[in-house]
Amino acid sequence: MSRTAVLDSTDEAVAGIEDGSTVLVGGFGLAGMPFDLIDALIRQGAKDLTIVSNNAGNGDVGLAALLAAGRVRKVLCSFPRQVDSYVFDALYREGKIELEVVPQGNLAERMRAAGAGIGAFYCPTAVGTPLAEGKEVRTIDGRDYLLEYPIKGDYALIAAHRADPMGNLVYRKTARNFGPVMATAATTTVVQVDEVVPLGGLDPEAVVTPSIYVDRIVPVETRHYTVQGAR
């Protein structure tokens, strides 16, 4: 028996998330967004959250709904501004939410560093740009790099396709995106899945997130989103 908990409800899955937590939220736009977990987090009530996610919400659902509920103090993301990011846009213009824009590759690599025990790394992205301000520069072999630090989460909320009862995960197509990286970077990783298959039901060669990174699993009925803007 592995100690990964397979739970019946999303409410159990998000239990214990404290006010002020840093929460890594999977998804690239709507693909891979853990809608059911976010809805449960809204019911759960944790506030003053720092959210790390690629975007800052679309339409009125998922992350956008969490923002609209006033639970988020700060967003670290690469791309807040989208055609349907009106919830974030309004909060930002009213000064009700902090924003840190992080290049997408840095967002991913900084979370990987947190999961991999790397203390910091020199990265070629953003050299000479406004996003380099305040960062240490070092020239290595004639090329300039910026020093980047890990981004660690208290919790990760992600969506995967299938899990086995130990917590091994596989994803579907480009909905994989940030899930596997966030799973490694958080103290507690919570995963909504389309299906829990029996032990032995996943090919060990094709497991994307090994069980060691997964704490709580909850199967959800359907992934009730379509393409962006269509819901």
Added chain:
Amino acid sequence: MSRTAVLDSTDEAVAGIEDGSTVLVGGFGLAGMPFDLIDALIRQGAKDLTIVSNNAGNGDVGLAALLAAGRVRKVLCSFPRQVDSYVFDALYREGKIELEVVPQGNLAERMRAAGAGIGAFYCPTAVGTPLAEGKEVRTIDGRDYLLEYPIKGDYALIAAHRADPMGNLVYRKTARNFGPVMATAATTTVVQVDEVVPLGGLDPEAVVTPSIYVDRIVPVETRHYTVQGAR
């Protein structure tokens, strides 16, 4: 048509490897060792090589045979000394080969950094040990780290299980080991495979090394090794 070359012979696969090249050689002990490519490299004749590999050869085959042929100037590895590493041991004691011992995780992560465009990274391994000598130390959040630089190869010689004609790869069990990392870290990646399957024959969700990292593929008859010491 992808530009990955699917070749008929291992001799074509190792053509052009220059004297003085740095060659990343896959395998952990015998598992994943590209024996056929190494045999071809011995026939090809390149000398004064720097070899990056986890071990420094076992018995008289593979890497050990390349060493015995006098082609290797220097070895970077984590674990040269084994029960059957007598070829390396003798060369080393005679002062005929240079050795740089690198912790296994650093070997992997430094090659990953080379493949990922990371200029250098701060790593917790080896702090306070003799292998920290000469390395920059930095304290981050109260913990000490050493600065580690990328290891880049001119060539990688690795073994995989199956390839498609574009160069996508899958591996078998723990023979995967260093192959996927080395494929990203070399200018030219050469792969011996058990089988080339038709295009579409690999599950896109289960590809381990995407085609972009692969330059030359050659199918080999059988993997003619058994367990360590048994050949």
Added chain:
Amino acid sequence: MTTDTTAATRSASAGEAPITVDHPLSMDEVAAVIARDIPAGAFVNLGIGQPTKIADHLPEELGVVLHTENGMLGMGPKAEGAQIDPDLTNAGKVPVTELPGAAYFHHADSFAMMRGGHLDVCVLGAYQVSAHGDLANWHTGKPGDIPAVGGAMDLAIGAKDVYVMMTLFTKSGAPKLVRQCSYPLTGIGCVSRVYTEVATFDLRPHGVHVLETYGITLNELRSRLDVELL
């Protein structure tokens, strides 16, 4: 994989004449010009928006493999009707399809691929490009505008060749190929080529080379741009 460096552009290898037309190109025609210059077998990222049109001009037999930053190689055309799968989109969140030989990977692996210099070409839009290859395409810098960078800075420094696809002038007629960018930078010295509706420019260490013009003379170009043209 490595692309065929002996044929830097397909037009050269195939012996096609450069496009020299007497009218400015539509952006779709610009897309075709760029497609013509992408080498066979290249691994290419087309960013979001306008440059994604280039894919329509890449014949299948060319074997160009498209990368999308959200974790895929071997991206196919836009999905239509029943093909639409919310789990399969491009970087612009548009539903796309999968070609045989595709591979999926997570975001850290996808950006390692970019930033490690493995992509042959990426094509991006721009607000401005400087004569020495600086790129400004992520932020207007206007007060009140919400900054959003996405993968632009990673692509700018990662691909072996960064092409820009843009109109040469703003709606008010100001040139976008400039001596120094006034917009916030995305990357420095990273652009190698600029494709516009009136000309294609090669940014070389010693200056800006005009490769082709469309409905404009070189003298006219010189008079409207504040950069030295070779």
Added chain:
Amino acid sequence: MTTDTTAATRSASAGEAPITVDHPLSMDEVAAVIARDIPAGAFVNLGIGQPTKIADHLPEELGVVLHTENGMLGMGPKAEGAQIDPDLTNAGKVPVTELPGAAYFHHADSFAMMRGGHLDVCVLGAYQVSAHGDLANWHTGKPGDIPAVGGAMDLAIGAKDVYVMMTLFTKSGAPKLVRQCSYPLTGIGCVSRVYTEVATFDLRPHGVHVLETYGITLNELRSRLDVELL
């Protein structure tokens, strides 16, 4: 996943009495003692050599998942006969088997797992351990000896708890639990527990605590070791 921290050792949670026997333990018995202290559901790396024996004492229902540095979680027992597959070995290159729920990954991912602090326990052999948890287990430091570190330094700094399994004295009777290591170090302040044939030690910030003794008195231990025992 997280292990049950309310039951730091299974002996405590199951109410078993500590082993207190009147003879020094065999190394196989030491392995059993360590196995007893591994929490249910833990992710564990058993290094190479002696500590791999611990696996034989872990009941299946405990749900301990074994990690091997060469790229696997869910490693099963040693392979025998027809099970032997040269593509499936442990870190000691010994053929092993695969359990249901296993996963394979490459070396960078395997060491990211270690170094990121995700393993609950690793058990290593040692030449020496110091009272403040310094570990020496990779190199004798003798002239002419070929250094070989493998994954020892990564494991030493990576696992949440590092246990050492060793004899307490060398063949010539010199203690291996020491004030300061004289052998080249593998890691500093990283060992939390030392299991030997005559006693089990808990290395705490304020000193070395003796948890159990086997065929030796505390006074005898004190007289043979140059470290203060609590």
